[in-house]
Amino acid sequence: MGKTKLSEAFAQVKKSGDKAFVPYIMAGDGGLSTLGERIKLLEQFGATAIELGIPFSDPVADGPTIQEAGIRALKENVSLSSILLELQKLKETYTIPIVIMTYLNPVFAYGIKSFAADCTQAGVSGIIIPDLPIEEEELVSAELEKHEIALIRLVSITSTEERKAKLANRSEGFLYAVTVAGITGARESYQKDIGEYLASLKAISKVPVLAGFGVATPEHVHQLGQYCDGVVVGSRIIDLFQEKNIEKIQELIQSAKSTQVLG
Numbered sequence: 628m629g630k631t632k633l634s635e636a637f638a639q640v641k642k643s644g645d646k647a648f649v650p651y652i653m654a655g656d657g658g659l660s661t662l663g664e665r666i667k668l669l670e671q672f673g674a675t676a677i678e679l680g681i682p683f684s685d686p687v688a689d690g691p692t693i694q695e696a697g698i699r700a701l702k703e704n705v706s707l708s709s710i711l712l713e714l715q716k717l718k719e720t721y722t723i724p725i726v727i728m729t730y731l732n733p734v735f736a737y738g739i740k741s742f743a744a745d746c747t748q749a750g751v752s753g754i755i756i757p758d759l760p761i762e763e764e765e766l767v768s769a770e771l772e773k774h775e776i777a778l779i780r781l782v783s784i785t786s787t788e789e790r791k792a793k794l795a796n797r798s799e800g801f802l803y804a805v806t807v808a809g810i811t812g813a814r815e816s817y818q819k820d821i822g823e824y825l826a827s828l829k830a831i832s833k834v835p836v837l838a839g840f841g842v843a844t845p846e847h848v849h850q851l852g853q854y855c856d857g858v859v860v861g862s863r864i865i866d867l868f869q870e871k872n873i874e875k876i877q878e879l880i881q882s883a884k885s886t887q888v889l890g
């Protein structure tokens with residue numbers, strides 16, 4: 628079910644001639660009670676899917692903005708189980724696919740079987756586990772497979788060709804192309820050969836290729852969108868929610884549409 632929901636969302640984007648836009652938000656940032664509102668707002672603004680972060684005490688790839696959002700969320704005392712319960716309560720109120728981004732540790736603490744089952748109950752379509760290396764995927768893949776939850780793989784600019792090919796071949800839902808060698812966070816510009824990198828992934832990937840890390844402006848969305856199927860935007864979306872600059876969130880999401888409305 629989950630996997631199909633994601634692929635249908637991407638097929639719809641392609642049909643419209645748009646680029647996919649996947650905003651990242653941290654569950655529990657602003658309190659768990661704001662989660663439903665935020666999901667519905669992002670859906671209404673035209674996001675393709677939502678990447679929902681689970682706050683974790685020892686994040687690896689998170690830059691300062693995401694880390695601070697995680698600290699705020701942990702102060703609200705949210706946990707993987709309270710987040711999944713909240714999603715389960717909310718799931719009839721939106722149709723946009725939800726992708727959970729969590730480190731491996733909380734999944735293990737939860738138990739992979741219950742995790743996959745509860746994700747299904749919560750209507751979750753896909754999972755991103757950035758600290759799960761391809762060699763260790765068997766730890767979770769069978770359970771996710773059973774529940775038809777997409778395991779989205781991350782490929783990095785420093786991955787070897789062989790690894791890129793493996794990841795592109797295995798990824799489900801979409802392939803997350805990390806565009807920088809470093810941590811998350813809004814950036815001014817990209818390295819020169821970013822287009823080649825994305826195009827080479829697109830040439831070998833069975834699923835849509837989305838560029839993420841540092842995407843912060845409509846110009847970035849256009850620049851990267853030339854070479855791949857869309858973008859993931861985290862830090863900038865979190866900053867804009869903090870500033871209550873809802874209009875700018877809409878403008879950024881709309882910049883991925885072929886009929887863009889730039890403010």
Ligand SMILES: O=P(O)(O)OC[C@@H](O)[C@@H](O)c1c[nH]c2ccccc12
Nearest residue numbers: 651688757811812840841860861862
């Ligand atoms: O914040 P940025 O630079 O826009 O990048 C997206 C990123 O935050 C989000 O996808 C994410 C948050 N934490 C992660 C950890 C690993 C990989 C990806 C992520």
